[in-house]
Amino acid sequence: MPKRVLIVDDAVFMRNMIRDIFSSGGYEVVGEAAHGIEAIEKYRTLKPDLTTMDIVMPYKSGIEATREIVRGDPKAVVVICSALGQESLVMEAIEAGAADFIVKPFRAEDVLAVVKKVLGETPKV
Amino acid sequence: MSRYLGLFVAEASEHLEALGKDLVSLEGTPSAETVDSLFRHAHSVKGMSASMGLEPIAQLAHRVEDLVDVARRVPGALGRDRVDLLLATTDTMLALVRGTGEGNAPAPQPELLGKLSEAVVALTGQQPRPTKVARVDPLTPGTAAPISARRFEVRLRILPSAQSPGPRAFLVYKKLTGLGTVTNLRPPLEDLRAGSIPDGRVALVLETDGGLEPVQTALALVPEVELVSAEPMVEAPAGPPAAAPVPAEAARTVRVRTELLDDFLEMAGELLLATARLRDIGRHFPEHGRPVLEEGVDRLHALVKDLHGKVMGARMTPVAVVTDQLPRAARDLARKRGKEVEVMVTGAEIEIDRAILDAIAEPLLHVLRNAVDHGIESSEARVSVGKPPRGRLGISVRRTRERVVIELEDDGRGMDAEKLRASAIARGKLSPEAAARLSTREALLLACLPGVSTATDVDDVSGRGVGMDAVKRSVESLGGALELDSQPGRGTRVTLRLPLTVAVVQLLLVRAGGEVLGLPITKVLGAVEVPDGALQRSPSVNLLTYGVQLVPAHDLARLLELPSGPTPRTRPWVVMESEDGTVALGVEALLGQEEAVLKALSRPLDRVPGLAGVTILGNGRPVFILDVPRLLV
Numbered sequence: 190m191p192k193r194v195l196i197v198d199d200a201v202f203m204r205n206m207i208r209d210i211f212s213s214g215g216y217e218v219v220g221e222a223a224h225g226i227e228a229i230e231k232y233r234t235l236k237p238d239l240t241t242m243d244i245v246m247p248y249k250s251g252i253e254a255t256r257e258i259v260r261g262d263p264k265a266v267v268v269i270c271s272a273l274g275q276e277s278l279v280m281e282a283i284e285a286g287a288a289d290f291i292v293k294p295f296r297a298e299d300v301l302a303v304v305k306k307v308l309g310e311t312p313k314v
Numbered sequence: 315m316s317r318y319l320g321l322f323v324a325e326a327s328e329h330l331e332a333l334g335k336d337l338v339s340l341e342g343t344p345s346a347e348t349v350d351s352l353f354r355h356a357h358s359v360k361g362m363s364a365s366m367g368l369e370p371i372a373q374l375a376h377r378v379e380d381l382v383d384v385a386r387r388v389p390g391a392l393g394r395d396r397v398d399l400l401l402a403t404t405d406t407m408l409a410l411v412r413g414t415g416e417g418n419a420p421a422p423q424p425e426l427l428g429k430l431s432e433a434v435v436a437l438t439g440q441q442p443r444p445t446k447v448a449r450v451d452p453l454t455p456g457t458a459a460p461i462s463a464r465r466f467e468v469r470l471r472i473l474p475s476a477q478s479p480g481p482r483a484f485l486v487y488k489k490l491t492g493l494g495t496v497t498n499l500r501p502p503l504e505d506l507r508a509g510s511i512p513d514g515r516v517a518l519v520l521e522t523d524g525g526l527e528p529v530q531t532a533l534a535l536v537p538e539v540e541l542v543s544a545e546p547m548v549e550a551p552a553g554p555p556a557a558a559p560v561p562a563e564a565a566r567t568v569r570v571r572t573e574l575l576d577d578f579l580e581m582a583g584e585l586l587l588a589t590a591r592l593r594d595i596g597r598h599f600p601e602h603g604r605p606v607l608e609e610g611v612d613r614l615h616a617l618v619k620d621l622h623g624k625v626m627g628a629r630m631t632p633v634a635v636v637t638d639q640l641p642r643a644a645r646d647l648a649r650k651r652g653k654e655v656e657v658m659v660t661g662a663e664i665e666i667d668r669a670i671l672d673a674i675a676e677p678l679l680h681v682l683r684n685a686v687d688h689g690i691e692s693s694e695a696r697v698s699v700g701k702p703p704r705g706r707l708g709i710s711v712r713r714t715r716e717r718v719v720i721e722l723e724d725d726g727r728g729m730d731a732e733k734l735r736a737s738a739i740a741r742g743k744l745s746p747e748a749a750a751r752l753s754t755r756e757a758l759l760l761a762c763l764p765g766v767s768t769a770t771d772v773d774d775v776s777g778r779g780v781g782m783d784a785v786k787r788s789v790e791s792l793g794g795a796l797e798l799d800s801q802p803g804r805g806t807r808v809t810l811r812l813p814l815t816v817a818v819v820q821l822l823l824v825r826a827g828g829e830v831l832g833l834p835i836t837k838v839l840g841a842v843e844v845p846d847g848a849l850q851r852s853p854s855v856n857l858l859t860y861g862v863q864l865v866p867a868h869d870l871a872r873l874l875e876l877p878s879g880p881t882p883r884t885r886p887w888v889v890m891e892s893e894d895g896t897v898a899l900g901v902e903a904l905l906g907q908e909e910a911v912l913k914a915l916s917r918p919l920d921r922v923p924g925l926a927g928v929t930i931l932g933n934g935r936p937v938f939i940l941d942v943p944r945l946l947v
Binding site for chain 2: 271273276277279280283284288289290292302303306307309
């Protein structure tokens with residue numbers, strides 16, 4: 190059974206791009222959210238295996254959303270979508286409970302490598 | 315990598331020094347624990363050097379490990395010659411390690427490697443394993459750590475492909491803190507977060523009850539990170555008698571550069587002075603505002619004093635840092651002279667300010683050299699007078715209320731007070747009458763006068779370098795005292811009485827020649843007020859009656875060549891200890907006591923005889939502290 194993914198980003202363009210990457214990697218994108226509040230709601234109902242989380246979003250930031258999601262489900266796997274120059278925000282998100290992060294601009298194979306690793310799909314060496 | 319170099323040099327040197335110490339003690343009383351400890355130190359050095367890519371050092375350590383490993387199985391494998399070889403190898407490794415600290419790449423040591431291999435072959439009949447070790451062994455999950463291990467040294471590498479090494483490393487750090495307590499993080503967290511991670515290498519100590527497996531599992535889920543090694547940490551055994559296991563708290567330490575400790579002390583001292591200054595200013599405040607200010611200053615003073623005490627505490631270092639070197643030094647010297655000596659150290663765990671420790675390292679070594687060279691006899695000579703063939707040298711450290719006492723006692727031929735008297739007279743240092751008046755103990759101290767020692771030979775063992783006079787001077791410049799006891803034929807005991815700390819001195823403030831001057835209270839025996847007419851005049855010097863003693867009396871202002879007014883009818887005299895016995899100093903007034911932070915004098919003032927240092931009083935005024943013995947020379 191493919192792993193189920195929730196994509197959180199306020200830009201439709203980014204959501205589409207991330208969706209394509211995951212689909213190409215054999216994952217099932219089960220939902221999308223455009224801001225933090227929506228992300229928390231969708232996470233509760235969908236219980237995805239993995240959530241990608243943009244940081245800067247309206248209503249509620251990705252950091253806050255991550256904090257609340259992980260508080261509700263300590264096993265939640267949230268991967269932060271960041272850009273170069275956002276290092277301190279990423280570390281804040283890690284403090285908040287993010288499992289890992291990817292750095293824009295996204296390259297499909299990099300993103301998939303990280304996701305595989307985080308989900309424990311890479312055979313241990 | 316260069317970032318780790320300092321740490322590598324420090325840690326590897328420590329292991330190598332411990333290795334040398336173990337080797338020496340192995341020769342005295344071999345024990346399985348010592349062999350194990352040897353092995354661990356060699357192993358640690360091997361791992362560290364390999365991680366640093368320093369193959370020549372790693373190879374040597376590897377061979378030492380091999381040979382020691384054989385010794386575990388073959389009792390008596392480490393005879394004197396093999397211990398010699400291992401000591402030589404240890405020295406070479408130490409030199410190479412220190413060399414890398416100065417930027418020199420270690421040179422391969424084929425000759426030593428060959429000798430070590432030969433030793434292994436001779437013992438086992440088998441070639442040792444190949445020595446290519448500058449590659450980190452792959453981690454074998456599960457097998458590495460015994461269940462009991464709680465502390466692990468974890469080394470990681472953030473792959474160069476990582477786009478954000480800072481967050482990447484921080485993520486790893488967070489994951490590990492979720493598993494246990496992380497200490498000794500290198501680079502420090504700040505650097506880590508900033509992505510300043512040389513070569514991507516991160517090292518830390520993880521304290522966890524869960525063993526290594528969760529660590530491996532957690533790290534397997536983190537991309538762009540490679541687990542280089544994770545090994546259970548072996549606590550270094552405490553100095554002899556290494557009985558008690560090191561409590562977990564004791565191991566939670568950080569390394570601090572010693573200069574930093576000096577800076578801390580300096581600053582804590584400055585704070586003390588600044589507080590005193592503030593208090594002084596408060597005295598000139600209008601009455602109504604004063605209580606509040608004084609309360610604040612009192613609180614500040616309490617805090618600063620506490621801080622000062624803590625800094626002093628942090629500077630305390632076990633005497634072992636110095637005494638650990640001594641058995642090895644004694645052994646090497648004894649071998650050179652064809653003698654045998656066994657060194658016993660007790661009380662090495664006692665702590666003393668590191669500045670004092672630094673200052674006594676060389677003098678102690680000299681006293682030890684004297685003992686081996688001039689004290690301990692050759693085995694034949696010892697047997698002929700009914701002593702055991704192997705000489706004994708006891709080094710004991712103990713703590714009294716305000717002092718640390720270090721005693722070095724040998725069972726050698728002892729010193730001859732008569733010969734020393736004669737030698738001092740012959741060299742014109744002493745009149746025959748004065749020599750006759752000296753007690754035996756005082757006569758022995760004549761050995762400390764330059765050129766009076768009765769040893770006739772000059773050689774590289776102890777004839778050159780610092781003599782006993784220099785030893786005495788070093789000890790006294792620290793505010794300590796040196797004592798000698800000896801019985802011809804039975805042995806000699808050298809006692810160093812040292813203050814626990816040097817930095818703060820209690821001063822007696824006096825006025826002389828219109829100047830305020832400080833006298834170290836440790837040297838003050840007392841003060842008396844005496845009418846001028848009560849002095850007994852003699853042609854060379856005036857004498858003051860102090861108790862039952864007649865004490866030479868000097869006018870302090872005149873000694874310092876300060877302008878002095880007409881001599882008052884009655885004035886205070888401060889009676890002090892000095893090199894030539896007790897002395898009384900006439901002053902204009904006693905001004906009080908003060909705790910002062912001694913500051914060393916810089917040029918050209920350090921050239922002025924009789925000045926020990928300078929301090930700044932609460933009122934901001936600088937005050938010279940007098941070195942009374944030097945004043946009278």
